[in-house]
Amino acid sequence: MRTNTTARAEGPPEEPPEELELRPLSARSVVLSLLLGAHPPELPVKELVRRVEPFGVGGSTARAALSRMVAAGDLRRTDAVYRLSDRLLERQRRQDDAVHPRTRAWDGDWEMLVVTATSRGPAERADLRTRLTALRLAELREGVWLRPANLCRPLPADLDRLAERCTARPARPAGELAASLWPLDAWAATGRALLAHASRADRPAELFTAFAAVVRHLLADPVLPAGLLPGDWPGQALRAAYADYRRGLGT
Numbered sequence: 001m002r003t004n005t006t007a008r009a010e011g012p013p014e015e016p017p018e019e020l021e022l023r024p025l026s027a028r029s030v031v032l033s034l035l036l037g038a039h040p041p042e043l044p045v046k047e048l049v050r051r052v053e054p055f056g057v058g059g060s061t062a063r064a065a066l067s068r069m070v071a072a073g074d075l076r077r078t079d080a081v082y083r084l085s086d087r088l089l090e091r092q093r094r095q096d097d098a099v100h101p102r103t104r105a106w107d108g109d110w111e112m113l114v115v116t117a118t119s120r121g122p123a124e125r126a127d128l129r130t131r132l133t134a135l136r137l138a139e140l141r142e143g144v145w146l147r148p149a150n151l152c153r154p155l156p157a158d159l160d161r162l163a164e165r166c167t168a169r170p171a172r173p174a175g176e177l178a179a180s181l182w183p184l185d186a187w188a189a190t191g192r193a194l195l196a197h198a199s200r201a202d203r204p205a206e207l208f209t210a211f212a213a214v215v216r217h218l219l220a221d222p223v224l225p226a227g228l229l230p231g232d233w234p235g236q237a238l239r240a241a242y243a244d245y246r247r248g249l250g251t
Contacts, residue, residue: 020193020213022197025056025205025208025209027064028068028069028074031062031065031069031082032069033208034051034249035075036091037095037246041083041084041088041089042084043081043082044080044081044082045066048066049063054204055205056205070082075088094134095215095219098221099215099239101151101223102151102152106227108169109168110146110147110148110149110168110169110170111147111155111167112144112145112146112166113132113137113144113146113155113165114143114144115128115145115163134219138181138182146170148224148225150223150224150225151223174227174228175227175228178228182222184222184224184229184230187221188233191217191234191235191237191238192232192234194214194238195241198211198214198245211241211245214242215242218238218239
């Protein structure tokens with residue numbers, strides 16, 4: 001049966017969250033954020049030191065952080081250039097997809113994955129759950145994951161060993177189903193609070209912290225078709241504000 005794609009009626013506006021998840025700056029977080037936003041993700045040490053200074057990270061602190069990050073496998077160093085490790089290149093890809101999601105017109109189909117693998121330990125189950133969540137799938141019930149088929153992205157081939165892929169047309173109205181799978185109103189409220197906070201920030205370190213939180217929030221955006229979203233969805237406004245901020249940084 002074809003699902004109903006009409007937008008859900010708006011309820012009363014929710015109050016913004018009392019507290020936002022604004023993590024304090026560290027030398028490591030500043031360096032990582034700069035490199036995750038750089039394309040290609042590499043910078044000479046002198047340029048890195050210059051760029052972190054406005055955020056209260058001194059040269060000696062920055063160099064010490066760079067050395068620790070190389071030892072930890074976060075960065076690779078070639079001569080005087082630091083580059084993200086392969087592990088963090090995957091994180092950059094996820095961040096890029098969050099900031100610039102690739103979508104297609106939605107025809108009512110839903111992607112569905114039914115986990116079929118058995119005899120998996122807790123760590124393996126947790127890893128699979130993390131991977132499926134990162135692919136913007138949501139769990140309908142244990143082992144059954146789905147989302148509207150509006151993303152232009154292939155699913156990793158190795159998932160075929162763990163799950164059966166299906167295309168579904170749930171009988172339940174699509175807007176109602178989406179609202180049961182994702183905390184849409186709460187996500188939107190936090191997004192609007194982040195926008196308001198960023199608009200009030202006037203110091204470099206405060207802006208940096210605000211937009212680092214914006215990127216983390218965008219990673220949790222389900223990127224649903226417009227007809228399934230609450231009114232005044234802030235996803236595009238968050239992306240536009242972040243793009244303006246990156247242009248201001250010159251990256």
